[in-house]
Amino acid sequence: MTQISQSPAEAVIAALRPILGERLSVNDAIRQQHARGEDTTAPTTPDAVIFAETTEEVSRILALCHQHGVPVTPFGAGTSLEGHVNPVRGGISLDLSRMDAIEEVSAEDMDCLIGPGVTRQLLNDHLRDQGLFFPVDPGSHCTIGGMCATRASGTNAVRYGTIRENVLQLEVVLADGRVIWTGSRARKAANGYDLTRLVIGSEGTLGVITKIRLRLHGVPExxxxxxxxxxxxxxxxxxxxxxxxxxxxxxxxxxxxxxxxxxxxxxxxxxxxxxxxxxxxxxxxxxxxxxxxxxxxxxxxxxxxxxxxxxxxxxxxxxxxxxxxxxxxxxxxxxxxxxxxxxxxxxxxxxxxxxxxxxxxxxxxxxxxxxxxxxxxxxxxxxxxxxxxxxxxxxxxxxxxxxxxxxxxxxxLGGTCSGEHGVGIGKREFLEAEHGPEALAVMRSVKQALDPKGILNPGKIFRN
CATH class of the missing domain: 3.40.462.10 (FAD-linked oxidases, C-terminal domain)
Known part of the structure; x- marks a missing residue:
């Protein structure tokens, strides 16, 4: 009897379905919802959508996708304007919106620990009675994990800085499923490479953000x-x-x-x-x-x-x-x-x-x-x-x-092609003109070191 061989994506789906149940969906309507953001690029449908709820799940999913060479495209609220969430090579759309716990708030240290699915509106509602607020305001109902991935900014940046200046620490799952922490709760440090800033703005191409420690600010008088x-x-x-x-x-x-x-x-x-x-x-x-x-x-x-x-x-x-x-x-x-x-x-x-x-x-x-x-x-x-x-x-x-x-x-005039939306698909053609071929080669080498199989949000930032 002849066996029909599975594609790599089908093998991953079959392995994860008993564990995730209804949180792994191949429903066409749900897949279409995850085929694009708010941009004008052509939608591309993933093979499946997974609604992750824990770091351990994300680690297991990435390890399995790494093993089979299946692309993974992180998804938050779908508000991106440069095609970041389009799963251009199919595979898994990894929806992190359910990872929306506000785990800690320290009024004394003016920081908090949250999941990537938390929105600015949700966080500030939670902080309202504590005299604190989170100022980075891109103007859309986006997740803070997505804001970190795209190095978001917004209306308050002139005084409070961008998301880059307001993140102290990240938990990140790497392409092969390993989990690392970057940074610390200290307001400054002078040791080792700054992995926090490396991940911020990497658009899901170097790792998947699963926890974020933010600095908070006092509500002005x-x-x-x-x-x-x-x-x-x-x-x-x-x-x-x-x-x-x-x-x-x-x-x-x-x-x-x-x-x-x-x-x-x-x-x-x-x-x-x-x-x-x-x-x-x-x-x-x-x-x-x-x-x-x-x-x-x-x-x-x-x-x-x-x-x-x-x-x-x-x-x-x-x-x-x-x-x-x-x-x-x-x-x-x-x-x-x-x-x-x-x-x-x-x-x-x-x-x-x-x-x-x-x-x-x-x-x-x-x-x-x-x-x-x-x-x-x-x-x-x-x-x-x-x-x-x-x-x-x-x-x-x-x-x-x-x-x-x-x-x-x-x-x-000495500026940049993107002040806050990121590169995604829409700005890829401008990177070499802005940074030069040698700098772009260094970026590619970082990508190759952390994601040798190229499974993390492929087709973004680089043309190929």
Whole structure:
């Protein structure tokens, strides 16, 4: 009797099914849900989806996949914008969203230990009564494990730093199933290679993060938010540059051009505001410090023709303001029905911000495409959401051409192709131009050392 041989993926599925039960799914709908993130890359369906719940499970799954050479693509909330979670070579989509325990909180040391499936919103709700908060705010309902994997940033980075500055320690499962801890609870160390920073931003290509120790911050005594509008984009950008060069410690400084403001006014029902270049600002500190910071920035804005400086001091008003900012991507998509968005993510030195941003605006106008601009300009990072008409066969190529123009200008100005979204699939072509072939070869050698069979999130960061 002839036996039908199993594929490597089928062998792994057969071995794990008795252990995981319904948490291993080959259901087509669930597999399709794990075929892509929020990006425009073509979806690719995994052979199976596994909902892991413990480090021990992740270790066992990876050891088995390593043995059979089966690809593993980590999955959090699926909010990535560069194709990070697309299982481009099939295999297992490893969903970590159920690993959402908040295991420890130390108010004395201002740190906590959490699972990778915990979201920023869940953590801050848990911390609310302890006078602490976690500040890294990418603006989407993503998991903190995913934030670590993509080296996420967001609206608070200008004051509190990115996820990189707010992670003390990681538990990581390597490709062959070994479990290691990186870092420690100490706020600084000078020993050995910095494996924590190596894993952060590695996009699941070097290991799977299963526990995270975060540094926390005290809730400020006072917070105040404001909106200021400008006649031109140049006036708004110059206000940003002058504010930063004056050393004003703003907590958030977000720029929206007139197209993005039009989208937000429609989508979030922002009454009383014009579709004009706008800064969203927030100040943290003591009552006196916040008042002084705000007064200084208001004066700088006035010097650059800023007007309609409107305050939002109450928590409800501030939250409404920042929700509108966080919904900016969805506001863009709603601006033009039957369009999809390609998000750019360049970051440049503050002194070159005006050249990069105003140059991008010129490129957009020349392209004939609609592409609102929004950015965390306090740290030189801005996005365009290039809207692609799905009925126009030329639109996607023109959008990618515009994306390349914006990126290459940023690189020429000493910047980067990605300030916070990561590389994934979408930014792979820019890595050699940014880092050079020798640096890229070193990156490949690290990947080869930690994942010799290439099973961890293959097809990401590197072209092959």
């Amino acid at each position: 006072a917070m105040s938010a404001a909106i200021c509008q400008f006649p031109t984009l140049a006036d708004a950008v110059n206000t940003v540059i002058t504010t930063l060069q004056a050393g004003v410690p703003v907590a958030r400084m977000e720029l929206l051009d007139e197209v993005q403001m039009e989208a937000c006014i429609r989508f979030s029902k922002l009454e009383g505001l014009a579709a004009a270049p706008t800064l969203f600002l927030e100040f943290h500190g003591s009552e006196a410090g916040v008042a002084e910071q705000a007064e200084t920035v208001q004066g700088i804005a006035a010097d650059h023709a800023g007007s309609n400086f409107a305050w939002a001091r109450e928590a409800e008003a501030r939250n409404r303001l920042w929700k509108a900012r966080h919904d900016a991507y969805w506001a863009c998509i709603a601006l033009k029905p039957n369009h999809r968005g390609i998000a750019t993510d360049v970051c440049v030195p503050i002194s070159r911000l005006a050249e990069a941003l105003l140059g991008a605006k010129e490129d957009i106008e020349a392209s004939g495409l609609t592409a609102p601009i929004v950015g965390h300009v306090g740290d030189g990072n801005f996005h365009t959401v290039i809207l692609v008409d799905q009925a126009d066969p030329t639109a996607l190529d023109r959008a990618w051409a515009l994306d390349r123009q914006i990126v290459h200008r940023a690189l020429a």
